[in-house]
Amino acid sequence: MRTTEHLEENVAEGSYASVYAAGALCWRVKKKKLEVLLIHRQRYDDWSWPKGKLDKGETLPECAVREVYEEVGLPITLGIPLPSIRYAVKPGLKEVHYWASSVDDMPAMADGKEVDAVLWCSPNKARGLLSNPSDVEPLEALVAAHEAGSLSTWPLIIIRHAKAKPRSAWTRAEGERPLAATGKRQALYLQRLLMSWHPGRVYTSGWMRCISTISPYAQATKAKVKVVSWLTEADHKRQPAKVEAVLEKLMTRNSATAVCTHRPVLPTVLDTLAKHMPDDMAHSLPYLDPHLSPGEVLLVHMSQEIPGRIVALEQHKPFED
The missing domain is CATH 3.90.79.10 (Nucleoside Triphosphate Pyrophosphohydrolase)
Known part of the structure; x- marks a missing residue:
């Protein structure tokens, strides 16, 4: 990878x-x-x-x-x-x-x-x-x-939301916790990075820190954004199988797609992806907590010739001040 x-x-x-x-x-x-x-x-x-x-x-x-x-x-x-x-x-x-x-x-x-x-x-x-x-x-x-029939691909892009204000410093609803100043800069950096793959659809948690992470890209490109409640920390905790179902459906799309979610959701995302790739590739997935840093991207290349087959991975580090 x-x-x-x-x-x-x-x-x-x-x-x-x-x-x-x-x-x-x-x-x-x-x-x-x-x-x-x-x-x-x-x-x-x-x-x-x-x-x-x-x-x-x-x-x-x-x-x-x-x-x-x-x-x-x-x-x-x-x-x-x-x-x-x-x-x-x-x-x-x-x-x-x-x-x-x-x-x-x-x-x-x-x-x-x-x-x-x-x-x-x-x-x-x-x-x-x-x-x-x-x-x-x-x-x-x-x-x-x-x-090998793995040259023609489309990208599925997994994003951990950018750096947010600390939980300890936030007294309002968890879903409203905004990005920190560094996180806002990471969102702009992410906007430019995503232009290399042009995802036409973005699926995101509805919590503010995810929405703010993908907003610069969505506004710059007019990509279609769909809020999926199962990608929030709270809904995933109640029914993690729903996140797996969302990912399985997205892997049949055959067009560039991005997904923005939270650290606690990533183990379910990674377990789902692992089922669609060879074991040696699955071992390179970022399973150790925190899986991805705030604002980091895991890019999954899906085969166009064999639906549901993952043929390559990339990991892109976030902008850091």
């Missing part, structure tokens, strides 16, 4: 790579054959994948989407995560995170600045053209997923 964090602190401390970047392997199936999109950069005279450096305050998924649009004009939605690669650069070590992205027949066009040519080709031809040998690793993962 891929885990991403707010990386600026890590870069400053030098605990990881010196340079972070992100991109995507755009793919399509034409005449029943898999094709991938390569770019040629005149500055380096090399063939590679669309990618670029992380901007300050940007999430890795945001960076991947932005770079693909800037370099080849494709407004992508991210699919399954692919292996990240590392290689030496002048500042030290560069780490590039990749996702697969289905683009069907959308036209790609070189930006004429960094990129002077684009090429759709077979994976075999791409192996021969790629200038950086490490770029082959995400390609092999993409091909393996295609052969």
Whole structure:
């Protein structure tokens, strides 16, 4: 399972790579054959994948989407995560995170600045053209997923609400407890992060801290929001089986969907998800309390070819002051 964090602190401390970047392997199936999109950069005279450096305050998924649009004009939605690669650069070590992205027949066009040519080709031809040998690793993962029938997916996004005011400092109804100042900033950060998958529907607990967490995204995108009482702490405590039923129904939707709920509800959510994935994947679920931090996201990639089958997981850390 891929885990991403707010990386600026890590870069400053030098605990990881010196340079972070992100991109995507755009793919399509034409005449029943898999094709991938390569770019040629005149500055380096090399063939590679669309990618670029992380901007300050940007999430890795945001960076991947932005770079693909800037370099080849494709407004992508991210699919399954692919292996990240590392290689030496002048500042030290560069780490590039990749996702697969289905683009069907959308036209790609070189930006004429960094990129002077684009090429759709077979994976075999791409192996021969790629200038950086490490770029082959995400390609092999993409091909393996295609052969396994797990490349075409849709995202189910589980969100723990952003940081709320402490229970000890709140004297009114628990369902009215609002977000703390940090939580409000986490909600804005979450708005940008979710744009990488564009969930058209959001299912949420009706308690204020959940509603406030998803409001910036819903207002920015006009996503449809449905309040589900079983996702509150109180209703889940009375009938946890109702949460399982909600999740089971959502896993049949076949379209990008987000769910916002509370820490005490997450064990039931995770147990339900575990039934739809291989055991080794289930072992990587965040079962230890608190499961997810306030504002953290667990992204589940559901197979389009095999309904109800989970083929990949991602975990995205929240914004921290």
